[in-house]
Amino acid sequence: MRMRKPRSAVIRASAFLLPLTVTAVALASCGHGSPxxxxxxxxxxxxxxxxxxxxxxxxxxxxxxxxxxxxxxGGPLTAPAALAPFGTPGSAGQGTWRPAxxxxxxxxxxxxxTLVPPGGTQPAGIAWMDTSLLAARLYSGSNSPGGGPYRYxxxxxxxxxxxxxxxxxxxxxxxxxxxxxxxxxxTIDPLRxxxxxxxxxxxxxxxxxxxxxxxxxxxxxxxxxxxxxxxxAGGRPTPQAASSDWQAWGATCGAVSCASSVPGIESQWxxxxxxxxxxxxxxxxxxxxxxxxxxxxxxxxxxxxxxQLDINxxxxxxxxxDPPAGALAGPSNGRKLLSSTVQGPSTFFEAxxxxxxxxxxxxxxx
Numbered sequence: 517m518r519m520r521k522p523r524s525a526v527i528r529a530s531a532f533l534l535p536l537t538v539t540a541v542a543l544a545s546c547g548h549g550s551p552x553x554x555x556x557x558x559x560x561x562x563x564x565x566x567x568x569x570x571x572x573x574x575x576x577x578x579x580x581x582x583x584x585x586x587x588x589x590g591g592p593l594t595a596p597a598a599l600a601p602f603g604t605p606g607s608a609g610q611g612t613w614r615p616a617x618x619x620x621x622x623x624x625x626x627x628x629x630t631l632v633p634p635g636g637t638q639p640a641g642i643a644w645m646d647t648s649l650l651a652a653r654l655y656s657g658s659n660s661p662g663g664g665p666y667r668y669x670x671x672x673x674x675x676x677x678x679x680x681x682x683x684x685x686x687x688x689x690x691x692x693x694x695x696x697x698x699x700x701x702x703t704i705d706p707l708r709x710x711x712x713x714x715x716x717x718x719x720x721x722x723x724x725x726x727x728x729x730x731x732x733x734x735x736x737x738x739x740x741x742x743x744x745x746x747x748x749a750g751g752r753p754t755p756q757a758a759s760s761d762w763q764a765w766g767a768t769c770g771a772v773s774c775a776s777s778v779p780g781i782e783s784q785w786x787x788x789x790x791x792x793x794x795x796x797x798x799x800x801x802x803x804x805x806x807x808x809x810x811x812x813x814x815x816x817x818x819x820x821x822x823x824q825l826d827i828n829x830x831x832x833x834x835x836x837x838d839p840p841a842g843a844l845a846g847p848s849n850g851r852k853l854l855s856s857t858v859q860g861p862s863t864f865f866e867a868x869x870x871x872x873x874x875x876x877x878x879x880x881x882x
Contacts, residue, residue, distance in 0.1 A: 592623045593796055596644045599816055602634040613644065616851060617681040617836035620878040625649040626682050626836050628853055631816065633802065633809035636783075640802025640809075641853035642817050643682070643834055647795050650681055650876040651720020654699055654739035659870035660689045661697040661704040670869035672845075679877040680845035683864045684799055684834040685787060685826045686872035687743030688766060695727070695742025697872075707733070711742040712823035714789060720879065724791045725821045741872065748790055748822030753811035765807040769828045782806045787832035790819025797876075798822075801832040803856060831871070833859035 599611035613627035625646045630639040653676075656666040672680060687693055690704070695711035697704040707713070709728035716722050716739035725731040726746050733740075744765065747757050756764070762782045769785075770778030787801035788810045798817040800810060807824065814822040826832055834853035837845035850861025863869055 593646045618838045620649040638804045643799045645797040652716045652722040653875045655873045657870040657872050660872045663704045671865045677844040682836045682876040694744045698740040712746045714741040747811045751820040757807045757811040785829045786810045786827045787825040790814035790822030792818040835861045
């Protein structure tokens with residue numbers, strides 16, 4: 517597995533990337549080959565800022581927070597409504613949510629569905645996560661971001677598996693991410709203003725937005741994972757998402773090979789994450805997506821801000837876990853969002869997995 521070299525012929529200056537170096541870095545982004553070798557490789561955004569307590573305001577209002585401490589209160593979010601297919605009616609079940617993963621205090625915390633993106637032919641997977649029931653945690657890896665050791669890293673330990681509901685991939689390798697990484701009170705890579713950022717707070721609440729405007733550092737921030745620039749803002753795909761310069765969103769594998777000598781293609785495996793107006797998280801991934809299609813999927817799922825995560829065949833991975841009552845989450849009770857992803861339920865439980873990822877675990881009863 518190695519990093520794809522940038523194609524200088526297609527690199528163009530992009531005004532939307534504040535430092536021009538971000539474009540050049542992003543073009544070197546994608547990881548290729550087999551993950552078993554774990555050589556360095558990549559590929560792997562509502563406008564309220566966090567309050568002084570470290571919670572983004574949209575989630576605080578929905579969850580009924582009254583303590584000012586960043587703690588969640590109130591009941592579950594309203595379950596997501598069915599999604600209308602793009603264009604003509606799709607196949608049976610398209611856009612219909614199905615519960616996934618274990619229940620949390622008797623309620624469903626994760627739902628998932630599939631949608632064929634506009635102009636596409638292959639279905640993408642979409643997952644919806646109730647952040648009033650789930651707490652996020654950033655797991656760091658020896659390859660991304662590097663610079664460990666870290667308290668939370670693969671494999672997921674039994675203490676965390678006891679409450680694990682879902683887990684999903686992070687972003688590019690840091691040299692290609694066009695942004696920074698903060699965890700455990702340490703800045704591993706400098707955070708960049710304007711970069712698309714996943715932000716996690718001390719109580720496990722989470723937000724997505726542009727660093728320095730939508731989200732920023734507060735005393736209650738425990739994790740920040742940046743990756744390129746926002747893909748969705750104000751409930752719409754950003755102009756950058758619709759740009760013809762798709763290479764600015766990362767170097768991709770070819771149609772049949774990830775060898776660096778094979779030209780990349782625009783419609784390739786991509787994953788992304790968004791936040792809805794009521795504070796839920798939405799994740800999308802699919803095998804033949806361009807950046808705009810990924811943004812459109814996040815918006816259709818209710819995302820008001822969103823970001824691209826990892827891309828290319830080896831890296832997108834969303835898994836929900838539904839163990840028997842009282843048992844631990846693990847590979848045997850995990851379920852892929854899409855059966856066609858290379859990675860799966862065992863990935864986050866493997867010591868060799870060296871990339872960052874995010875877990876969503878049951879919040880304790882108040």
